[in-house]
Amino acid sequence: MxxxxxxxxxxxxxxxxxxxxxxxxxxxxxxxxxxxxxxxxxxxxxxxxxxxxxxxxxxxxxxxxxxxxxxxxxxxxxxxxxxxxxxxxxxxxxxxxxxxxxxxxxxxxxxxxxxxxxxxxxxxxxxxxxxxxxxxxxxxxxxxxxxxxxxxxxxxxxxxxxxxxxxxxxxxxxxxxxxxxxxxxxxxxxxxxxxxxxxxxxxxxxxxxxxxxxxxxxxxxxxxxxxxxxxxxxxxxxxxxxxxxxxxxxxxxxxxxxxxxxxxxxxxxxxxxxxxxxxxxxxxxxxxxxxxxxxxxxxxxxxxxxxxxxxxxxxxxRAAGLGSAPPARTDTGEVDVPRVDGAPLVVEGVRKAFGGNQALDGVDLRAEPGSVTALIGPNGSGKTTLLNMISGFYRCDAGRVVLGDTELQKMTSGRVARAGVTRTFQTPNIPEHVTVLEAVAAGRYSMDRASMASAVLRLPRFRKVAHADVVEAERALELVGMAHLRNEIATSLPLGMRRMLEVARSVVAAPRMLLFDEVASGLDEDEIERLGDVIRRLRSAGATVVLVEHNFRLVLDLADEIVVLAQGKVIASGPPEQVQRHPRVLREYLGVEAGDEDALLDEVNG
Known part of the structure; x- marks a missing residue:
């Protein structure tokens, strides 16, 4: 050995x-x-x-x-x-x-x-x-x-x-x-x-x-x-x-x-x-x-x-004792999130139909830098469709999507990403045969460009960019408490860690806006607490955060503004204390009958 x-x-x-x-x-x-x-x-x-x-x-x-x-x-x-x-x-x-x-x-x-x-x-x-x-x-x-x-x-x-x-x-x-x-x-x-x-x-x-x-x-x-x-x-x-x-x-x-x-x-x-x-x-x-x-x-x-x-x-x-991960570090207090140049997101009158199904019908949404805007609603209400519209995967039938001074609704998804929009997916999407560090560093592909020729010849430009990729990927992994897994194969991780890896990958590029799509699903309590800490740090750094989530307690804990969708339409919007008592939200999203609101809210708020 x-x-x-x-x-x-x-x-x-x-x-x-x-x-x-x-x-x-x-x-x-x-x-x-x-x-x-x-x-x-x-x-x-x-x-x-x-x-x-x-x-x-x-x-x-x-x-x-x-x-x-x-x-x-x-x-x-x-x-x-x-x-x-x-x-x-x-x-x-x-x-x-x-x-x-x-x-x-x-x-x-x-x-x-x-x-x-x-x-x-x-x-x-x-x-x-x-x-x-x-x-x-x-x-x-x-x-x-x-x-x-x-x-x-x-x-x-x-x-x-x-x-x-x-x-x-x-x-x-x-x-x-x-x-x-x-x-x-x-x-x-x-x-x-x-x-x-x-x-x-x-x-x-x-x-x-x-x-x-x-x-x-x-x-x-x-x-x-x-x-x-x-x-x-x-x-x-x-x-x-x-x-x-x-x-x-x-x-x-x-x-x-x-x-x-x-x-x-x-x-x-x-x-x-x-x-x-x-x-x-x-x-x-x-x-x-x-x-x-x-x-x-x-x-x-x-x-x-x-x-x-x-x-x-x-x-x-394994026989030689190589490749085993050191104990996890759950304290992320020493990790600094650099200042992020967030930009306001404005969604106006967005409509999208798939055949005879009207997925979005005149949706309006506004998300500000340095704040968390939560997008909630029952399954099939159009939340992920709206994220796909913002990301450029779908084209609007009508309406506008503007980030800062940049109109996104006619851009390809690649151009939207290069404009500073990153996201996670409902099902973690990670390439095979790459390490955790490589998977996270991949999120910086549109930053600090280095040509294929410079990569082949290992020119100084490539070496500088490669070093920056590693440094920033390690910082992002430290932020989500996964630095000890940097050399593990990414697809071998359990579901919760793969979701946190996606969070690190979306953070590593210092984006202007982050779209989190049900990222807390499958996480245990410690991971949810770490996720909440990461999102708070991103908000404090100036990022624009849009959070799609079914964990209502997490939404109430993090959100500065909540937008509620049902059947492709916005049925309520406002600060958490207002939205959580909205009768239609309680009925259609939480399934609460009239008169049971106070008991449910006491349970949600702990």
Missing amino acids: QVWRALRAVPGWIFPLAAGLVVLILPVLGADMATTRQIQLACILALVVSGLNLSLGYAGELALGQAAMYAAGAYTAGLLSQAGHTDILVQLAAAGAVALLVGIVTGIPGLRLGSWSLAMTSFFLVLLVPDVLAVFGGNTGGRNGLTGMAPPTLFGVELETDGFYYLVVVVVIGWFAVMRNLVTSRHGIAFRTLKQSPVLASSQGVSVFRMKLSGYAIGAFPAGLAGALFANTDLFISPEAFGFTFATAVLAACILGGAASVYGALIGAAVMQFGPNQSTAFQEYALLVYGGFLIAGGVLLGGGLTRLFRAGGRRLD
């Missing part, structure tokens, strides 16, 4: 880098040509699979178009070679750019149409590859394949067999370093959030369409690199290499290795290349074998081979 403790103290990226360097020097260690060729082909396949991992495993978009991008990269390199441009760096740059362009052009319509459209668009793209090559047969060689390529060169020097092997491995190491830096950054968490729920992603200021397109297009880039390397492996390109069978092989390797894993692509590609591809009769049963791998990886393993490795690592962690 001491050895395991020492290994866990080593940065995680050291081990794959060391493995990559060992693979790099295999020719020096005496590996024969047959072995190095298989490794070379496995590396090329891993590049293609990694693109699918990014778009499917992280961004949640099923697409088989990597085979078409692979073909685009291969033919770009082949045509450049025929034209006398044999420098492999030029070919790699051009192939990657062409594949990226194909990804953007084909991704836009597929993503615009939504649902399964991208999967279908990319599927038909793969089926069209042979026909497109045949149409341009004068340049591509058609169905006979592309020949006449010259050996690749590097800075004017022709690459021998071993030299080309080194180049392939270096390109793969470089790409996986890029991918690792991307998915471990705030953008990687945004991809995971998008996969979990586009609604959640947009509520954090993520542009859903742009993020989906980025995941798909960036995933096309390594396929283009792989195509250029493949074209120079045998100096011949056959259109059969990019068909549906290959697309299925890529999907099988992705699922088998683990789609939501950086290095799952390497594992899946190695299994595919050194396993079934070694059989001389494999092509006859290829689709059957790939189908078996898909079932094994997706159903039996439920997350690929990397899931087994992670599970083994967690068992060793």
